[in-house]
Amino acid sequence: MAQKFLPTLTAGLWKRIPPFRLVLGLCPSLAVTMSAENGLGMGVATGFVVMLSSGAISSMRNIIPAKVRIASYIVIIATLVSIVEILMKAYFFPLSEQLGIYIPLIVVNCIVLGRAEGFASKNPPFISMVDGLSVGTGYAISLTLIGSIREILGAGTWFGMPVFGEWFEPMSFLVTAPGAFVTIGTLLALQNLFSRWRGEKFIQG
Amino acid sequence: MQAPESQSLPHRDWIVSVSPHVKSNETVAKIMWTVVACLMPPLFLSVFIFGVQTLIITAVSVISCVAVEYVSQKALKRPVSIMDGSAVLTGVLMAFVIPPGVSIFLPVLGAVMAIYIAKHLFGGLGFNIFNPALMGRAFLLATFPVAMTSAWLAPVDGFAIFSYFASGVDAVSTATPLAVMKEQGMAKFVEMFGSGTSLYTSFFLGWRPGCIGETSGLLLVLGGAFLIYKKYITYHIPVSVLGSIAVFTWIFGGEGWFGGDPILAVVTGGAILGAFFMATDYVTGPSTKTGQVVYGIGIGALTVIIRLKGGYPEGICYAILLMNPLSSVIDGFFKPKRFAGPVGGAK
Numbered sequence: 001m002a003q004k005f006l007p008t009l010t011a012g013l014w015k016r017i018p019p020f021r022l023v024l025g026l027c028p029s030l031a032v033t034m035s036a037e038n039g040l041g042m043g044v045a046t047g048f049v050v051m052l053s054s055g056a057i058s059s060m061r062n063i064i065p066a067k068v069r070i071a072s073y074i075v076i077i078a079t080l081v082s083i084v085e086i087l088m089k090a091y092f093f094p095l096s097e098q099l100g101i102y103i104p105l106i107v108v109n110c111i112v113l114g115r116a117e118g119f120a121s122k123n124p125p126f127i128s129m130v131d132g133l134s135v136g137t138g139y140a141i142s143l144t145l146i147g148s149i150r151e152i153l154g155a156g157t158w159f160g161m162p163v164f165g166e167w168f169e170p171m172s173f174l175v176t177a178p179g180a181f182v183t184i185g186t187l188l189a190l191q192n193l194f195s196r197w198r199g200e201k202f203i204q205g
Numbered sequence: 206m207q208a209p210e211s212q213s214l215p216h217r218d219w220i221v222s223v224s225p226h227v228k229s230n231e232t233v234a235k236i237m238w239t240v241v242a243c244l245m246p247p248l249f250l251s252v253f254i255f256g257v258q259t260l261i262i263t264a265v266s267v268i269s270c271v272a273v274e275y276v277s278q279k280a281l282k283r284p285v286s287i288m289d290g291s292a293v294l295t296g297v298l299m300a301f302v303i304p305p306g307v308s309i310f311l312p313v314l315g316a317v318m319a320i321y322i323a324k325h326l327f328g329g330l331g332f333n334i335f336n337p338a339l340m341g342r343a344f345l346l347a348t349f350p351v352a353m354t355s356a357w358l359a360p361v362d363g364f365a366i367f368s369y370f371a372s373g374v375d376a377v378s379t380a381t382p383l384a385v386m387k388e389q390g391m392a393k394f395v396e397m398f399g400s401g402t403s404l405y406t407s408f409f410l411g412w413r414p415g416c417i418g419e420t421s422g423l424l425l426v427l428g429g430a431f432l433i434y435k436k437y438i439t440y441h442i443p444v445s446v447l448g449s450i451a452v453f454t455w456i457f458g459g460e461g462w463f464g465g466d467p468i469l470a471v472v473t474g475g476a477i478l479g480a481f482f483m484a485t486d487y488v489t490g491p492s493t494k495t496g497q498v499v500y501g502i503g504i505g506a507l508t509v510i511i512r513l514k515g516g517y518p519e520g521i522c523y524a525i526l527l528m529n530p531l532s533s534v535i536d537g538f539f540k541p542k543r544f545a546g547p548v549g550g551a552k
Contacts, residue, residue: 169349169351169352171314171348171349172347172348172349172350173344173347173348174348176347178347182322
């Protein structure tokens with residue numbers, strides 16, 4: 001247990017960081033990361049759902065029949081997503097307006113289902129929650145990074161604060177969808193380059 | 206067990222290539238440099254029309270394209286081929302389709318997009334799906350929409366260019382003919398640029414606001430004619446692009462049916478540059494003759510649709526980019542007949 005704890009906690013931050021290593025959850029990464037604030041909000045909401053759903057699914061893994069496991073996971077995840085949606089509407093209304101349909105769509109986010117199927121269904125609850133926390137934190141960090149790059153270069157602001165002087169001309173390409181593809185591709189290439197330079201073994205999935 | 210013959214042969218790398226095994230004196234480098242040479246007259250004319258600014262932007266564009274090509278080929282561990290002229294050609298063409306009044310920072314960014322992302326990440330010369338120069342322009346247009354649609358310079362009259370520099374005025378900004386026509390209507394257009402034969406003549410010679418290299422239809426047609434004479438391109442694509450732009454504008458461009466001005470549609474905007482130098486790119490266009498005609502008509506139709514109904518005043522850049530990925534599909538429809546049918550006769 002103790003030997004597994006630290007690797008699991010750090011895996012989601014580099015070796016399994018979504019959406020770069022674990023190439024899942026690309027849809028919200030492309031759609032909502034127009035600004036750092038949106039990216040952080042989406043990442044935290046998804047991370048919350050991943051952590052709690054991993055814990056819940058792991059604790060019920062022995063009583064869920066194997067044939068209907070995906071449907072059962074979806075019910076658990078959908079419950080948690082509804083909680084997140086209602087909480088965000090209550091306390092972060094402008095953000096939830098901006099994220100729109102992508103909050104309910106966390107239900108079908110492949111990261112959540114992937115961690116449930118790949119990790120939580122085989123491991124005890126505590127370590128599954130640690131895994132969910134680490135993958136969720138990694139996702140929140142990635143989305144904030146993507147959002148920051150796109151917001152700083154594409155709009156000249158960071159979390160709404162202007163970072164450049166008057167001379168800066170925003171590159172509006174980066175705020176559009178192709179800009180998201182180019183940003184994610186560039187970051188992925190840089191991470192691969194760095195990993196190769198360090199001679200790391202890639203962990204897929 | 207090794208064949209005894211292989212030991213007696215001197216060691217060398219045998220290259221097996223697909224047929225036809227016909228040798229020609231034409232090389233990629235020769236063709237590319239010829240096309241670059243054909244683009245020089247419009248470039249020098251643009252200096253007289255808009256000022257030395259155009260020469261600086263073209264030089265920056267070419268140098269950054271060659272530099273990006275070198276760095277990309279080093280980074281991707283491919284043989285470095287900056288001397289074959291393809292990066293130089295991309296640089297010249299990209300400079301030709303951006304406005305003369307932009308800052309010199311823009312072509313540098315455009316070169317990264319054009320050469321690294323649109324060309325080398327797709328596999329390098331011969332494998333790119335989209336025309337790199339136009340990808341550079343489309344990227345710049347999406348990135349800096351204000352600069353790319355407002356940095357037009359008014360043409361200078363005759364040889365007044367020298368007194369113009371002495372006067373210390375940086376530039377006189379203006380709007381392009383197509384933008385005026387689209388946003389302010391035909392009446393304003395006639396007021397600004399005049400009408401009739403003198404208008405066609407001055408536009409065809411190049412004395413109008415526009416992108417750096419697109420203004421002089423005459424020199425571009427002469428350059429294109431030289432390429433057709435050298436058999437580097439065929440007449441199919443240019444004629445079908447320009448012909449369909451003229452016909453579709455004539456039908457749909459006016460108030461009612463058949464009321465548009467076909468000559469004006471061809472001599473304004475980047476139609477001639479696009480038809481002769483962009484659409485005829487070997488890599489991104491079809492290679493069958495019928496396919497080229499279909500491809501050209503598609504470009505012409507899309508150009509007219511974007512000009513008349515779309516959000517931009519000029520559409521040939523996007524029209525070519527939209528038709529590029531279709532070129533292999535179009536080729537598939539017009540496969541040449543095989544001389545010998547399958548055994549047992551064609552069914």
